[in-house]
Each structure stands twice: as C-alpha cells, then as structure tokens.
Amino acid sequence: MLFSRALIPTTKEAPADATNASHILLARAGYIRKVGAGIYDYLPLGYRVLRKIEGIVRAEMDRAGALEILMPALLPGEYFKETGRWDVYGPTLFRIKDRKGGDYHLGPTHEEIVTDIARREIRSYRELPKSLYQIQVKFRDEPRPRGGLLRCREFLMKDAYSFDADEEGARASYETMRKAYVSIFDRMGLRYRMVQADSGAIGGSTSAEFQVLVDSGEDAIVACGVCDYAANVEVATVKAKHDGAAAPTSEPVARVHTPGHGSIDEVTAFLGVPRTAMLKSLLYVAGEAVVMAVVRGDHDVNEVRLARTLGVDEVFLATEADVEKATGAKVGFAGPVGFKGRVVVDRAASLVGAGVTGANETDHHLKNVRFGRDFEGEVADIRLAATGDGCPSCEGGTLTSYRGIEAGHIFILGTRYSQAMGATYIDEKQQQRTLVMGCYGIGVSRLVATAIEQHHDDNGIAWPMSVAPYQVHLVTIGREESVLRAARELHDGLEAEGIEVLWDDRDERPGVKFKDADLIGVPLRATVGAKGLAGGNVEVKPRSEPDPKNAELVPVAGAVKVLADRVRAALQTGG
RNA sequence: CGGGGCGUAGCGCAGCCUGGUAGCGCACUCGGUUCGGGACCGAGGAGUCGGAGGUUCAAAUCCUCUCGCCCCGACCA
Numbered sequence: 001m002l003f004s005r006a007l008i009p010t011t012k013e014a015p016a017d018a019t020n021a022s023h024i025l026l027a028r029a030g031y032i033r034k035v036g037a038g039i040y041d042y043l044p045l046g047y048r049v050l051r052k053i054e055g056i057v058r059a060e061m062d063r064a065g066a067l068e069i070l071m072p073a074l075l076p077g078e079y080f081k082e083t084g085r086w087d088v089y090g091p092t093l094f095r096i097k098d099r100k101g102g103d104y105h106l107g108p109t110h111e112e113i114v115t116d117i118a119r120r121e122i123r124s125y126r127e128l129p130k131s132l133y134q135i136q137v138k139f140r141d142e143p144r145p146r147g148g149l150l151r152c153r154e155f156l157m158k159d160a161y162s163f164d165a166d167e168e169g170a171r172a173s174y175e176t177m178r179k180a181y182v183s184i185f186d187r188m189g190l191r192y193r194m195v196q197a198d199s200g201a202i203g204g205s206t207s208a209e210f211q212v213l214v215d216s217g218e219d220a221i222v223a224c225g226v227c228d229y230a231a232n233v234e235v236a237t238v239k240a241k242h243d244g245a246a247a248p249t250s251e252p253v254a255r256v257h258t259p260g261h262g263s264i265d266e267v268t269a270f271l272g273v274p275r276t277a278m279l280k281s282l283l284y285v286a287g288e289a290v291v292m293a294v295v296r297g298d299h300d301v302n303e304v305r306l307a308r309t310l311g312v313d314e315v316f317l318a319t320e321a322d323v324e325k326a327t328g329a330k331v332g333f334a335g336p337v338g339f340k341g342r343v344v345v346d347r348a349a350s351l352v353g354a355g356v357t358g359a360n361e362t363d364h365h366l367k368n369v370r371f372g373r374d375f376e377g378e379v380a381d382i383r384l385a386a387t388g389d390g391c392p393s394c395e396g397g398t399l400t401s402y403r404g405i406e407a408g409h410i411f412i413l414g415t416r417y418s419q420a421m422g423a424t425y426i427d428e429k430q431q432q433r434t435l436v437m438g439c440y441g442i443g444v445s446r447l448v449a450t451a452i453e454q455h456h457d458d459n460g461i462a463w464p465m466s467v468a469p470y471q472v473h474l475v476t477i478g479r480e481e482s483v484l485r486a487a488r489e490l491h492d493g494l495e496a497e498g499i500e501v502l503w504d505d506r507d508e509r510p511g512v513k514f515k516d517a518d519l520i521g522v523p524l525r526a527t528v529g530a531k532g533l534a535g536g537n538v539e540v541k542p543r544s545e546p547d548p549k550n551a552e553l554v555p556v557a558g559a560v561k562v563l564a565d566r567v568r569a570a571l572q573t574g575g
Numbered sequence: 576c577g578g579g580g581c582g583u584a585g586c587g588c589a590g591c592c593u594g595g596u597a598g599c600g601c602a603c604u605c606g607g608u609u610c611g612g613g614a615c616c617g618a619g620g621a622g623u624c625g626g627a628g629g630u631u632c633a634a635a636u637c638c639u640c641u642c643g644c645c646c647c648g649a650c651c652a
Contacts, residue, residue: 009585010613011585011586011587011601011602012586012587012601012602012613013586013587013600013601013602014586014587015586015587016581016586016587016588016645017581017644017645017646019645019646027586034644036643036644037643037644037645092650092651108652109652111652138652140651140652142650142651143576143649143650143651144646144648144649144650144651146645146646151651157652159652207652218651314650316649317649406652409652411652439652441652443652475611477610477611478610478611508610508613509609509610509611509612509613509614510610510611510612511610511611511612511613511614512612512613512614513611513612513613514611514612514613515612515613516613518612527611529611530611531611532611539611548611548612
C-alpha cells in the first residue's frame with residue numbers, strides 16, 4: 001500500500017478528550033475518529049487491526065468446533081421480556097419503539113436470541129453438544145463511556161454459547177473454550193492472566209475472566225506468587241492471619257471523646273493507635289435492610305463478597321442520612337457495639353484484641369472493643385485482598401495485586417436461560433431435559449485499545465506482529481531514481497511473499513516520515529535512502545528498538561527474504 | 576445519579592470578567608529556499624463563535640432555556 005494513496009490522517013496533537021494512551025495514540029495515528037460519546041469510526045488502519053483480531057478469534061473458535069452465525073443487532077423486546085431481563089437490564093439497554101409503538105432494543109448480549117435458536121432447532125441428545133458464536137456489534141448505553149475504544153456504547157464483540165446435555169458436558173465445553181481463549185491471547189502477544197471472577201448479573205456458576213495486565217486497567221486482580229491462584233479482587237479470598245492483632249484485652253470498653261475526628265486517619269492520629277487496631281464500620285443498604293460491615297482499619301470492604309454473604313445481588317454504601325438514622329451519629333462514628341441490625345464482621349476484624357471503633361454517638365469512639373465480648377455478628381471473609389495477603393489456596397504463598405483490562409469472560413450458565421425459555425431436548429430414554437449452557441465473550445474492539453495499552457512508548461504504538469495493520473513499514477528517503485527503484489522492488493517482492501507493506505512514498509522530509517512510522521507502530525521498519533543504498537543496503541529496525549543507530553544493515557538483494565522471515569518468525573512465537 | 580468543567584477554523588487554544596473590526600499555533604493552498612528524526616521565508620484560503628429566545632443602537636461577550644461533550648465518583652457480561 002502506498003502511503004500517498006492511503007487515508008492515514010496523523011496529527012501532532014490529540015483531541016482534548018483523550019486521556020488514555022490507547023485513545024490518544026489511536027486518534028493521533030489516524031486509526032479512529034469520534035462520532036459521538038462512545039461511538040467511533042474505524043479509519044482504514046483501525047479497521048485493519050480490528051479485522052486482524054477478528055481473524056485470530058474466528059480461527060480459534062472454528063478450531064474449537066464452534067459454528068459461526070450472525071444474529072440481529074436489532075431485537076424485538078419479547079425475548080428479553082421472556083427471561084425478565086427487559087426489566088432487570090435497566091437503563092443500559094438501548095430501547096427503541098417502532099412506528100407501531102412496539103418495543104425493540106439494540107442487543108447488548110444475545111443469550112435469549114441464541115437460546116431461541118436452540119429451542120427451535122435442537123431436538124435430540126444426538127445433536128449435542130453444539131457451540132454457536134458470532135462476531136457482532138453490541139450496544140450498551142453505558143453510564144459513562146470512556147477511554148476511547150476501551151468502553152464504548154457501540155462495540156464489536158465475539159460471543160459464543162455452548163449447549164450440552166448435562167453439567168458434565170457443559171464443563172467439557174467450557175474447558176474447550178478456555179483452551180481456545182488461551183490460544184487467542186497467546187497469538188495476540190498479550191501478557192494476561194486468567195482469574196476467578198464474579199458471575200455478575202448474567203448469572204451462572206463457574207466463570208473466569210481473561211485479564212490483560214495493564215497498569216492503567218480498570219480492574220484489580222490478585223495473583224499468588226507460588227501457586228496458580230488468581231482472582232478478581234471482587235471475589236478473591238485471603239488466608240486470615242493474626243498479624244497486627246494484639247492479644248485479647250481484659251480492659252473494659254472505654255468511651256473517648258474524639259471531636260471532629262471521624263476518618264480512620266484522623267482517629268489513629270488523634271488517639272495514637274495503629275490502623276490495624278481500628279474496627280472500620282461501614283453501613284450498607286442491602287435490599288430493604290441496613291447492614292453494618294466491620295473490617296480492620298487497614299482493610300477495605302469487598303462489596304461483592306459482602307453481597308454474596310448477605311444473599312443479595314448487590315449492596316450500596318448507605319447515604320449520610322441513612323447512616324445518621326441508623327446509628328444516631330454523624331458519618332465517621334458508627335460502630336458495632338450496641339448497633340441494632342445485622343452485623344457482618346470480617347475474619348481479620350474479629351481477631352482484633354483491643355479495637356477502637358465508633359460509639360454511635362457523634363464525636364465519640366470506644367476503645368478496648370473485642371468481638372464476641374462487646375459485640376456479636378456473623379464472621380465472614382468480606383475484605384478486599386491486597387498485596388502481601390496470604391494465598392487462600394496454597395501454603396506460604398503471598399498475593400500480589402495487579403491492574404487489568406477485562407478482555408474475555410467465560411461462564412458456565414447452567415439452565416438459567418434454557419429453563420426460562422423452554423430450550424429442551426429428548427434424551428436416550430425419551431425424557432425431555434433442559435439444555436445446559438455456557439457463554440463466552442471477547443471484547444474484540446476493546447482488544448484493539450488493550451493491545452496498545454500494553455504495547456506503546458512515548459513515540460507511539462508498537463504493535464505485536466499478529467495484529468499490526470501492516471507488517472513492514474517501508475520508508476524512502478529522497479526521491480532519487482535509484483532509491484525509488486530499490487524501494488519498488490522491495491515493496492513488490494514483499495507483497496509477492498504475502499507480506500503486508502506500507503510504503504511511505506510521500507514527498508515529506510525524513511523526520512516527518514520517521515515520526516509517523518513510530519506513531520503508527522508497524523513492527524518492522526525498512527528504510528531505503530541514498531546513504532544506505534551507497535553501500536548496497538537497506539536499514540531494518542524493529543519498532544521495539546528505540547535507537548535508530550541500532551538499525552541493521554541488510555543487503556538490498558536479500559532484504560525481501562530477511563524481512564519475510566522476520567515477519568513469519570514473529571507470527572510463530574505469538575506477537 | 577452526585578460533584579466539577581468545556582463547546583470559538585480540520586486539531587489544540589486565546590478572546591468573554593469590563594458588549595463595538597473574530598485572533599494565535601498546528602494542519603491546508605501557492606511561490607521560493609531546504610531535505611536521514613515533526614524545516615524556514617513570503618503570500619493565501621478557511622469560522623452559522625453548539626442551538627433557540629431575550630436585553631441592547633450594537634452580543635462570541637450579559638440573561639433565560641436547551642442540546643452536546645469531558646473529568647472525578649457511583650455504576651458496569
């Protein structure tokens with residue numbers, strides 16, 4: 001491809017609304033343009049990358065035996081009404097009325113629609129198992145689209161669904177998909193971790209997320225340094241230790257005046273006690289009830305685990321007014337002693353020997369507070385795991401925190417949708433049984449941005465080979481006949497080898513071309529100029545090498561082979 | 576949903592407080608000089624000042640309403 005004939009509108013400055021590295025670079029390098037909040041054009045380079053990722057995903061899905069289909073993006077409301085999600089999904093669903101006033105919506109996910117296919121077309125156990133997938137645009141009216149392609153309102157997703165005769169079959173399908181996902185992320189050259197995850201609103205039992213490790217990621221995960229335990233902090237447990245817990249005190253509870261000192265920091269400073277002696281008491285609204293969660297002062301509440309413990313879908317931090325009503329004191333002075341209501345105590349907090357906590361009276365705290373003597377409550381693991389915590393699944397392992405971007409999520413759904421929609425089959429004994437389902441998503445368009453978050457530097461993008469829009473960026477310096485001829489031969493030779501070449505043939509100064517090449521991020525750069533050509537060479541430099549002086553001199557005659565071999569080698573090793 | 580902010584040329588911004596000729600940088604066009612890491616000189620083109628209404632002799636600027644967008648938080652297969 002000739003740069004002069006392409007549409008690659010690079011800019012020096014990024015749009016003011018771009019804050020993530022990937023968003024800034026995608027915009028500056030001319031991959032995408034914003035059309036509306038969370039809605040983007042894919043310009044030629046962006047679309048090439050999207051299709052590369054799509055291609056890898058498709059190949060691995062096919063290899064795993066899944067069958068590609070395409071379901072509508074525009075959906076009649078009846079399907080979501082059938083499973084109750086029309087009401088449950090809330091404002092995130094893009095709802096539409098047709099001219100006759102009928103309810104429609106844009107598909108945010110397709111469990112109902114695929115289950116409808118299954119109930120109509122799958123009759124017998126002989127047809128099982130079956131996995132169907134599609135690569136389709138999805139729509140979610142996100143409360144806050146952000147990060148360019150990281151969180152869009154319209155985005156491209158691969159979603160797959162498995163149908164099995166029983167749980168055991170579903171587990172096998174899940175395992176097949178897990179392996180396919182590993183292949184996909186390996187081929188994309190990403191550093192990632194598969195972690196235990198919350199199944200969330202979609203339901204289901206077993207689930208795992210594929211988290212691409214990026215410091216700027218939205219999700220927090222913890223992983224053990226010894227065994228293979230890794231989990232989203234939402235569901236991570238920790239091994240309770242007695243660290244920082246003093247011996248149980250025999251002193252009686254004492255009321256202390258702490259005027260205006262409501263926060264953990266203020267109270268520890270004012271009373272001169274360590275954070276580990278604080279019993280942090282937070283009020284949550286769970287359904288109709290107001291519940292108190294007690295964790296140690298140096299810990300944070302894990303709201304997902306708290307909700308699971310309480311047996312509700314989700315909990316919300318109580319408002320100031322709720323807190324004052326429930327405790328009779330201003331925020332910052334709540335405590336479990338004498339609290340009238342359900343109290344959940346984190347295991348670590350239950351071991352604090354002489355705790356300091358709110359007195360349920362404004363400007364007062366209590367000290368020498370002990371669980372079991374001074375207050376009661378259910379003990380559960382309800383705190384967020386953090387670096388340094390003990391691994392829950394092995395002896396001696398320690399957890400480390402990472403940030404990640406959720407790029408894939410696999411679930412065993414069970415019969416939630418098949419049951420609700422009557423998707424059944426006839427088994428060997430002529431018995432009608434309910435299909436057992438799994439679902440498996442990959443954020444294809446999100447991966448475009450995710451790959452950049454992990455592969456860029458100050459000058460621009462540095463694509464892994466497998467997803468790069470072109471594989472070789474050919475830069476010509478000057479317009480001498482000899483230069484153009486050598487470049488033409490290199491360009492044509494590479495294309496004949498099936499290598500994707502972008503030839504910057506523009507009448508621009510070298511600096512401009514080099515800056516654009518770094519920005520665009522094609523993994524291999526080949527420079528043809530009079531200087532190198534005088535010695536019969538072209539200069540080859542990988543994008544990952546920052547210093548142009550380290551470019552390698554390759555004889556013109558062998559340059560096609562050298563470059564083609566490098567491209568193929570990179571594709572072999574993943575990235 | 577709570578808090579904060581922004582809409583002026585394709586992009587980044589100034590001008591608004593204190594009403595009176597719409598400006599700067601980049602990009603773009605033309606001419607010339609340059610040419611291995613975002614050149615220089617000269618000359619140009621390009622803007623319903625987000626929209627509607629109001630105040631005024633006069634509105635980018637003041638007032639009211641409205642639409643869009645961004646940031647932090649909440650939320651999020």
